[in-house]
Amino acid sequence: MSIRLSEVLCPTCNRIIKESEYVLLDFVYTLSHQECYDSYEDLLIAAGTYKEVAKEFPFFYEDLLN
Numbered sequence: 001m002s003i004r005l006s007e008v009l010c011p012t013c014n015r016i017i018k019e020s021e022y023v024l025l026d027f028v029y030t031l032s033h034q035e036c037y038d039s040y041e042d043l044l045i046a047a048g049t050y051k052e053v054a055k056e057f058p059f060f061y062e063d064l065l066n
Contacts, residue, residue: 005054005061012036019051029057 008017010033017023022034025046031053046053054060 005050008050008060010036012038017050019054020049022048023050023053025053025057029059 005019008031009015010017011030012032013036015033017031017033023031024034024037024044025031026037026039026043027045031050034047046056050060
C-alpha cells in the first residue's frame with residue numbers, strides 16, 4: 001500500500017515541496033525548503049527530506065486527510 005504525501009507549498013518561494021527535497025520543520029509546523037528558511041535554528045523540530053520528515057509527522061499524509 002502506497003501512501004501519498006500532501007502537496008505542501010514552501011511559504012517563502014511558493015513552490016511545491018518534492019519528496020526528495022531537503023526541508024526544515026519549525027515548532028508551529030511550518031515546512032520550508034532548507035535554503036528558504038529564514039528564522040532561528042532553535043525553533044526547528046525536524047530536518048531531512050520531505051519524505052523523511054513526513055514519516056515522523058503523519059499529518060502530511062494525504063490519505064489521512066480524506
